[in-house]
Amino acid sequence: MTKLKWGMIGGGEGSQIGPAHRLGSQADGLFSFEAGALDVDAAKGRAYAQSLGIAADRAYGDWKEMLAGERGRDDKVDLVTVATPNNTHFEITKSFLEAGFHVLCEKPMTMTVEEGEEIVRVAKASGKTCAVNYCYSAYPMVRQMKAMVAAGELGAIRTVVANFSHGHHAAGDDADNPRVRWRYDPAQAGVSGQMADCGIHALHMASFITGDEVEKLSADFASTVKGRVLEDDAMVNFRTMKGTVGRLWTSTIALGRQHGLDIAIYGEKGGMRWASEQPNQIIYNRLGARTEIIEKGEAGLSEDAQRMSRVAIAHPEGFPLAVANxxxxLAAKIRGEGKGNLPTAEDGLRSMAAVFAAVDSASKDGAWVDARPPMFR
Amino acid sequence: MTKLKWGMIGGGEGSQIGPAHRLGSQADGLFSFEAGALDVDAAKGRAYAQSLGIAADRAYGDWKEMLAGERGRDDKVDLVTVATPNNTHFEITKSFLEAGFHVLCEKPMTMTVEEGEEIVRVAKASGKTCAVNYCYSAYPMVRQMKAMVAAGELGAIRTVVANFSHGHHAAGDDADNPRVRWRYDPAQAGVSGQMADCGIHALHMASFITGDEVEKLSADFASTVKGRVLEDDAMVNFRTMKGTVGRLWTSTIALGRQHGLDIAIYGEKGGMRWASEQPNQIIYNRLGARTEIIEKGEAGLSEDAQRMSRVAIAHPEGFPLAVANxxxxLAAKIRGEGKGNLPTAEDGLRSMAAVFAAVDSASKDGAWVDARPPMFR
Amino acid sequence: MTKLKWGMIGGGEGSQIGPAHRLGSQADGLFSFEAGALDVDAAKGRAYAQSLGIAADRAYGDWKEMLAGERGRDDKVDLVTVATPNNTHFEITKSFLEAGFHVLCEKPMTMTVEEGEEIVRVAKASGKTCAVNYCYSAYPMVRQMKAMVAAGELGAIRTVVANFSHGHHAAGDDADNPRVRWRYDPAQAGVSGQMADCGIHALHMASFITGDEVEKLSADFASTVKGRVLEDDAMVNFRTMKGTVGRLWTSTIALGRQHGLDIAIYGEKGGMRWASEQPNQIIYNRLGARTEIIEKGEAGLSEDAQRMSRVAIAHPEGFPLAVANxxxxLAAKIRGEGKGNLPTAEDGLRSMAAVFAAVDSASKDGAWVDARPPMFR
Amino acid sequence: MTKLKWGMIGGGEGSQIGPAHRLGSQADGLFSFEAGALDVDAAKGRAYAQSLGIAADRAYGDWKEMLAGERGRDDKVDLVTVATPNNTHFEITKSFLEAGFHVLCEKPMTMTVEEGEEIVRVAKASGKTCAVNYCYSAYPMVRQMKAMVAAGELGAIRTVVANFSHGHHAAGDDADNPRVRWRYDPAQAGVSGQMADCGIHALHMASFITGDEVEKLSADFASTVKGRVLEDDAMVNFRTMKGTVGRLWTSTIALGRQHGLDIAIYGEKGGMRWASEQPNQIIYNRLGARTEIIEKGEAGLSEDAQRMSRVAIAHPEGFPLAVANxxxxLAAKIRGEGKGNLPTAEDGLRSMAAVFAAVDSASKDGAWVDARPPMFR
Ligand SMILES: NC(=O)c1ccc[n+]([C@@H]2O[C@H](COP(=O)([O-])OP(=O)(O)OC[C@H]3O[C@@H](n4cnc5c(N)ncnc54)[C@H](O)[C@@H]3O)[C@@H](O)[C@H]2O)c1
Ligand SMILES: NC(=O)c1ccc[n+]([C@@H]2O[C@H](COP(=O)([O-])OP(=O)(O)OC[C@H]3O[C@@H](n4cnc5c(N)ncnc54)[C@H](O)[C@@H]3O)[C@@H](O)[C@H]2O)c1
Ligand SMILES: NC(=O)c1ccc[n+]([C@@H]2O[C@H](COP(=O)([O-])OP(=O)(O)OC[C@H]3O[C@@H](n4cnc5c(N)ncnc54)[C@H](O)[C@@H]3O)[C@@H](O)[C@H]2O)c1
Ligand SMILES: NC(=O)c1ccc[n+]([C@@H]2O[C@H](COP(=O)([O-])OP(=O)(O)OC[C@H]3O[C@@H](n4cnc5c(N)ncnc54)[C@H](O)[C@@H]3O)[C@@H](O)[C@H]2O)c1
Structure with a gap:
């Protein structure tokens, strides 16, 4: 099996998410890393790319150069990952899709709902895959939960409770720390702070696992650290198209929570929960039975859960391998070997619509508002 | 030290909470059990009281008989516990307070805010203690959390997250089960289901630990099991008088949760959390430090936490001994030896006001409403 | 039901185990506390007893006075608890048994195997109950494990792993601390330190749950803190009469363990484990199935597990109520209502024999030795 | 940075450990996979290697062919991983070392102590690196523990408790299952079952973290499943050169344990423990302080712990990335950039010596025997 060819934009030296993409794309030997425009500083980006083994002529200074350079080549990259800051995702993703590349875009896919709708249209027209890196959805046990819901094992879903809380922005003087401050400044971060940054992961998981979409929501936003404009603690109540009740809490001031992304699904016939800090287990409770522990790697798991696990039961697999999944x-999709369960441009758009709806609701004292993108109403 | 004399109304054979009161009052040898009207069925109540060692003339058929019998005696009971169904609490508690008895009333103290205000007035006029059995507040480690907040160890409190979820009413056919059905029927349960039954424990804890009161709230109620009128899943966002953000989720359909009463307190300088299923530990995180585990019984705990623990570190103490606390x-208060940190009639009233506010808000699509009792505005 | 009459020797003011016995005997209203010789200091003991409500003429100065005083009375106590230091247990227990009292003796029952055999003979001759306070065996979920093994749910038991480790004697200067030093001094503690003090609880549980007895053992003792003569860290390998393999580790220098009494039972058809710091759950694994959690208070538990639980599922019950159990x-036994599953003088003797065998083996480089009391070989 | 060239022997399609080596060598882009003799079946091995992108002339039929093919090439592989069944390790490893290749050999390195000594000599003479895949030692938090001990943070180490227990061979009919049976058959597995297969991982960790070596030991082996000759449950007591007490339990019949490799280190000044199923945390207790949780990725960890973690705090990393570490x-060592903390041929030899010592001791009723390889005495 020949490797697919891969390139990345952003994810330069010292970046947070860059290493996860490099490791994720390399771990299973499916992609070879051939091209990149890795840094906002052209020289640094070129140098770093070459230090990673990229040929000099494919170690680009910026994404436009890369687009120009790659589109003409016979051996052009199959897939481009966009791992730059949020406000550049739209333009880059759109351009590469239009030029006929498959794209994996980091979350949030766009800065506005309109841009999101545009990406959905462009992706459709291009016939290329546009995936969004909601990587938590690729943990084997998250796939297992999705499969269990789809198979009706929990019956109709009554309530979903999703959290993404941490305490890493709890210091009062974070208000002066430039690495943190920008996230709560509308001029730099847009309309939302923690909801757009982390809350959407939890919201996506709620939809992904239940196979359902948020219809409407009511939000309560708070800026608990003095000096912040955007929310650092948010609660969103929602209802899905199928009538499931949703509760989503997200916070950056929850001291003692390190990476509190967790989700519980309560249905007519069973309940289950999963936490990202212990991703290899599901706590499962069938109505009338004892609580039991489902282990990654045990016999009889869903097709996806099996396929996405590389080592035996109780040998933990973590975040980088979820990104690898x-x-x-993506490799399967590009090769036409299967649809998979990839988060798509549609999912990226839906998240954006939900963030804007939450901002709107919060500004109206929690009034219930439609959370769907206009093009899907 | 002579024992105080104690009597109980309700808590008959087979009742849920009766054993906890008998055990709680006897565990430390502070009270002798002298009188009771234990059952709605007079004959059963008399027989059962005598089987527990109560003298025949103090094994009463009903509470009015008991009130008449006790008030005239020289050796009358010092304290009366009211452990009957909710809709009788008001009348019984009021009558015993007016007759000069100290009262421990089960939660919820009353069925309406007006009744609650009346109990507060009567208790004040009587000069007697009226406590409400928010027993979770008497766990040693809950007292420890209260003391830590009071000492400023967490700084100003930004957010409180309190839950009381379980899955014991998740069966779809609970709608037909009389032992469950009444709880969701307005004719029998009043204006609220799970919020009034369990949510108030979590809400009380939030106030108790922070030493603060709920000012206003916004609620989202859902009846997720077909056939239910009152809520079985509720989310309440609130703000306290000091500006703390509150999040409270309570549910009866959360399969896999057995007794999910837990609380997290996030302040400027630290965060901590506690769960009723593991009541002997606090998970504590000081800003900038590692997460640490505070153990019941360790050296250096607050005065209350020490006083309310009977056995050495890591020897677990549970629910019945929280009731005992x-x-x-109560014994200390009655003897005039200390004010203690007892939940009072004021707390009972505040809970009622919050329940009614939540019902009101939920009926108005989550509009924010004043949660304070009129007499405290 | 009239209460039984109860007296205690030892357990004076400030003692460690006294409060657990008072609470345990009072919690369920089964015993009235009528007499005591509570302290090694006669005056203190008399005063303390009276402060607890004991009549002056039954607040004795020492156990001989109490024996003399009680044996003649019509309303003499039914049961005497012996909660004095170890080296007095034999004499006091023997004397009260011979005088026709039921006795609950603290562990270790005696200082030697010979004394243990004598107590067994005396108890038998007296026709009275002699129980030993292996209180962990009275946790509802430990009874549940015993019932499951007895019912064959785990098949033949292959291996038992029992630990009792803590870190409370880990300080190097404990060697100079009189409250700790005596425990490692043969002149005061006898032949064994941690094994006799804590290890025997774990060993008793292994026998209790499996319904089997230790036949032979091999031990490795270490005195890890400088200046100690007796062991503070011990490992015992054993085999039971039925051929089960046993592993028992006990330590007082295990920093980070608070009360590490836990036990795992591995059989042909299933495995289960229980830890004293979370006594309300059993982690259970049936061959070929998922791990499940058995909860105290759930439907369908064994008769003992139900009878010994006072409050609903997931309302934790802890150490003092295990003592209460x-x-x-004892109340049931004294009233002739049932044999129960009380730890007996035979169990106390077996523990002594095992401790002496372990000491012997350790002194012979781990040679395997017979662990049975001579009278049971 | 040019990639190093890598080849593998064994680890063919469907093998257990093969995927971990491929993923581990590729994850960080340090090695390119250039050659292999992957299967005992030559044709299968060639085909599978090519399907993984290996050139046809380097997709070898067996290891001798590979040795012949590679040694002559200019672009020969830098590193060979030996992932074949145990009884082939010695010959293959020796041959490749002698031919001047660096080797990573799977555990156990050899079948006998003599072979182990030979490998140590050959590796020394060759000047090449011979590492043994004790991959658990490359978890970031295991490196952190090693660094803490080396820095004296725990003081002198008193006791080490290491376990490697699971329940995956607990089925009684495993005795007939060929995939399991051979492990307990001396003709196929050699002198030891579970001790040689899993126990040595735990034993290596004990040495690795403490920076100390096992001097002598006493063992108790049991074959608990009918029909087995070699041990499926073993306990080893040991003493290190520095006088630390060691306890090691390993079992394959512990139903409910999935991958119970865990270790606790108790020193004069602190204790800590780590479990392979939750590899991103250390539970740490400093004498006199509260228990605290050390998180992978937190600020201030040891150089190794930082270097070997790829993603942020509380983003879990698991087993495959420990192998990657x-x-x-290895890459650093081969490039001469650092000694690292690689498990070496000496460690492989020491493990063999300890296994043989344990077998010897167990056959002599637990007599204490020297556990050191003769060449290190
Ligand atoms: N899926 C997840 O779990 C997850 C986690 C973290 C970050 N992210 C997302 O990944 C994206 C990057 O976040 P990060 O935390 O790695 O940011 P970062 O600031 O750590 O790194 C950004 C990188 O992009 C480079 N860059 C900036 N502008 C560029 C441009 N125009 N062209 C080329 N390179 C450019 C920078 O030089 C830097 O190397 C964000 O959209 C973020 O939301 C996702
Ligand atoms: N604090 C807590 O954690 C907690 C827990 C459970 C119940 N409760 C409260 O305790 C109260 C009782 O609940 P329960 O679950 O024990 O109910 P239950 O139905 O199990 O028992 C009620 C008992 O009261 C007796 N009774 C009814 N009416 C009476 C009357 N007029 N006079 C005398 N006796 C009467 C009944 O015969 C019965 O014995 C309720 O208010 C409930 O909310 C509190
Ligand atoms: N079952 C358990 O879990 C458990 C736990 C702790 C202690 N114990 C056992 O309980 C016994 C007491 O231990 P402790 O820790 O409470 O000891 P302690 O030293 O704290 O208290 C001993 C008490 O006995 C009194 N006493 C001493 N000699 C006496 C005498 N001759 N007559 C009357 N009173 C006398 C002392 O004044 C003191 O009040 C010991 O045998 C110990 O092994 C058992
Ligand atoms: N470090 C660890 O945690 C760990 C875990 C599992 C296995 N192992 C070790 O890895 C080794 C392999 O174990 P496994 O479980 O993967 O075995 P396996 O039986 O699953 O696979 C062995 C592979 O080696 C191939 N093979 C056999 N003989 C060969 C030969 N002469 N030449 C080339 N290929 C050959 C087989 O075809 C097969 O692909 C063993 O030594 C085992 O102890 C280590």
Missing amino acids: IYVD | IYVD | IYVD | IYVD
Whole structure:
């Protein structure tokens, strides 16, 4: 099996998410890393790319150069990952899709709902895959939960409770720390702070696992650290198209929570929960039975859960390999070997619509508002 | 030290909470059990009281008989516990207070805000203690959390997250089960289901630990099981008088949760959390430090936490001894030895006001409403 | 039901185990506290007893006075608890048994195997109950494990792993601390330190749950803190009469363990484990199935597990109520209502024999030795 | 940075450990996979290697062919991983070392102590690196523990408790299952079952973290499943050169344990423990302080712990990336950039000596025997 060819934009030296993409794309030997425009500083980006083994002529200074350079080549990259800051995602993703590349775009896919709708249209027209890196959805046990819901094992879903809380922005003087401050400044971060940054992961998981979409929501936003404009603690109540009740809490001031992304699904016939800090287990409770523990790697798991696990039961697999699973599904999709369960441009758009709806609701004292993108109403 | 004399109304054979009160009052040898009207069925109540060692003339058929019998005696009971169904609490508590007895009333103290205000007035006029059995507040480690907040160890409190969820009413056919059905029927349960039954424990804890009161709230109620009128899943966002953000989720359909009463307190300088299923530990995180585990019984705990623990570190103490701690504080109060940190009629009233506010808000699509009792505005 | 009459020797003011016995005997209203010789200091003991409500003429100065005083009375106590230091247990227990009292003796029952055999003979001759306070065996979920093994749910038991480790004697200067030093001094503590003090609880549980007895053992003792003569860290390998393999580790220098008494039972058809710091759950694994959690208070538990639980599922019950369960079984036994599953003088003797065998083996480089009391070989 | 060239022997399609080596060597882009003799079946091995992108002339039929083919090439592989069944390790490893290749050999390195000594000599003479895949030692938090001990943070180490227990061979009919049976058959597995297969991982960790070596030991072996000759449950007591007490339990019949490799280190000044199923945390207790949780990725960790973690705090990293860390250290070593903390041929030899000592001791009723390889005495 020949490797697919891969390139990345952003994810330069010292970046947070860059290493996860490099590791994720390489882990299973599915992609070879051939091209990149890795840094906002052209020289640094070129140098770093070459230090990673990229040929000099494909170690680009910026994404436009890369687009120009790659589109003409016979051996052009199959897939481009966009791992730059949020406000550049739209333009880059759109351009590469239009030029006929498959794209994996980091979250949030766009800065506005309109841009999101545009990406959905462009992706459709291009016939290329546009995936969004909601990587938590590619943990084997998250796929297992999705499969269990789809198979009706929990019956109709009554309530979903999703959290993404941490305490890493709890210091009062974070208000002066430039690495933190920009996230709560509308001029730089847009309309939302923690909801757009982390809350959407939890919201996506709620939809992904239940196979359902948020219809409407009511939000309560708070800026608990003095000096912040955007929310650092948010609660969103929602209802899905199928009538499931949703509760989503997200916070950056929750001291003692490190990476509190967790989700519980309560249905007519069973309940289950999963936490990202212990991703290899599901706590499962069938109505009338004892609580039991489902282990990654045990016999009888769903097709996806099996396919996305590389080592035996109780040998933990973590975050980087969840990102790798996104690449596993991308490779299959690009090769036409399967649809997989990739988060798509539609999902990226839906998240944006939900963030804007939450901002709107919060500004109206929690009034219930439609959370769907206009093009899907 | 002579024992105080104690009597109970309700808590008959087979009742849920009766054993906890008997055990709680007896555990430390502070009260002798002298009188009771234990059952709605007079004959059963008399027989059962005598089987528990109560003298025949103090094994009463109903509470009015008991009130008449006790008030005239020289050796009358010092304290009366009211452990009957909710809709009788008001009348019984009021009558015993007016007759000069100290009262420990089960939660919820009353069925309406007006009744609650009346109990507060009567208790004040009587000069007697009226405590409400928010027994979770008497766990040693809950007292420890209260003391830590009071000492400023967490700084100003930004957010409180309190839950009381379980899955014991998740069966779809609960709608037909009389032992469950009444709880969701307005004719029998009043204006609220799970919020009034369990949510108020979590809400009380939020106030108790922070030493603060709920000012206003916004609620989202859902009846997720077909056939229910009152809510079985509720989310309440609130703000306290000091500006703390509150999040409270309570549910009866959360399969896999057995007794999910837990609370997290996030302040400027630290965060901590506690769960009723593991009541002997606090998970504590000081800003900039590692997460640490505070153990019941360790050296250096607050005065209350020490006083309310009977056995050495890591020897677990559970629910019945939390109830016993309410009696410990009651004995001290009755003897005039200390104010303690007893939940009072004021707390009972505040809970009622919050429940009614939540019902009101939920009926108005989550509009924010004043949660304070009129007499405290 | 009239209460039984109860007296205690030792357990004076400030003692460690005294409060657990008072609470345990009172919690369920089964015993009235009528007499005591509570302290090594006669005056203190008399005063303290009276402060607890004991009549002046039954607040004795020492156990001989109490024996003399009680044996003649019509309303003499039914049960005497011996909660004095170890080296007095034999004499006091023997004397009260011979005088026709039921006795609950603290562990270790005696200082030597010979004394243990003598108590067994005396108890038998007297026709009275002699129980030993292996209170962990009275946790509802430990009874549940015993019932499951007895019912064959785990098949033949292959291996038992029992630990009792803590870190409370880990300080190097404990060697100079009189409250700790005596425990490692043969002149005061006898032949064994941690094994005799804590290890025997774990060993008793292994026998209790499996319904089997230790036949032979091999031990490795270490005195890890400088200046100690007796062991503070011990490992015992054993085999039971039925051929089960046993592993028992006990330590006082295990920093980070608070009360590490836990036990795992591995059989042909299933495995289960329980830890004293979370006594309300059993982690259970049936061959070929998922791990499940058995909860105290759930439907369908064994008769003992149900009888010994006072409050609903997931309302934790802890150490003092395990001690109370010993009194529950004692009351039943004394009233002739059931044999119960009380730890007996035979169990106390077996523990002594095992401790002496371990000491012997350790002194012979781990040679395997017979662990049975001579009278049971 | 040019990639190093890598080849593998064994680890063919469907093998257990093969995927971990491929992923581990590729994850960080340090090695390119250039050659292999992957299967005992030559044709299968060639085909599978080519399907993984290996050139046809380097997709070898067996290891001798590979040795012949590679040694002559200019672009020969830098590193060979030996992932074949145990009884082939010695010959293959020796041959490749002698031919001047660096080797990563799977555990156990050899079948006998003599072979182990030979490998140590050959590796020394060759000047090449011979590492053994004790991959658990490359978890970031295991490196952190090693660094803490080395820095004296725990003081002198008193006791080490290491376990490797699971329940995956607990089925009684495993005795007939060929995939399991051979492990307990001396003709196929050699002198030891579970001790040689899993126990040595735990034993290596004990040495690795403490920076100390086992001097002598006493063992108790049991074959608990009918029909087995070799042990499926073993306990080893040991003493290190520095006098630390060691306890090691390993079992394959512990139903409910999935991958119970865990270790606790108790020193004069502190204790800590780590479990392979939750590899991103250390539970740490400093004498006199509260228990605290050390998180992978937190600020201030040891150089190794930082270097070997790829993603932020509380983003879990698991087993495959621990294997990758072995390759990280190998790449550094081969490039001469650092000694790293690689498990070496000496460690492989020491493990063999300890296994043989344990077998010897167990056959002599637990007599204490020297556990050191003769060449290190
Ligand atoms: N899926 C997840 O779990 C997850 C986690 C973290 C970050 N992210 C997302 O990844 C994206 C990057 O976040 P990060 O935390 O790695 O940011 P970062 O600031 O750490 O790194 C950004 C990188 O992009 C480079 N860059 C900036 N502008 C560029 C441009 N125009 N062209 C080329 N390179 C450019 C920078 O030089 C830097 O190397 C964000 O959209 C973020 O939301 C996702
Ligand atoms: N604090 C807590 O954690 C907690 C827990 C459970 C119940 N409760 C409260 O305790 C109260 C009782 O609840 P329960 O679950 O024990 O109910 P239950 O139905 O199990 O028992 C009620 C008992 O009261 C007796 N009774 C009814 N009417 C009476 C009357 N007029 N006079 C005398 N006796 C009467 C009944 O015969 C019965 O014995 C309720 O208010 C409930 O909300 C509190
Ligand atoms: N079952 C358990 O879990 C458990 C736990 C702790 C202690 N114990 C056992 O309980 C016994 C007491 O231990 P402790 O820790 O409470 O000891 P302690 O030293 O704290 O208290 C001993 C008490 O006995 C009194 N006493 C001493 N000699 C006496 C005598 N001759 N007559 C009357 N009173 C006398 C002392 O004054 C003191 O009040 C010991 O045998 C110990 O092994 C058992
Ligand atoms: N470090 C660890 O945590 C760990 C875990 C599992 C296995 N192992 C070790 O890895 C080794 C392999 O174990 P496994 O479980 O993967 O075995 P396996 O039986 O699953 O696979 C062995 C592979 O080696 C191939 N093979 C056999 N003989 C060969 C030969 N002569 N030449 C080339 N290929 C050959 C087989 O075809 C097969 O692909 C063993 O030594 C085992 O102890 C280590």
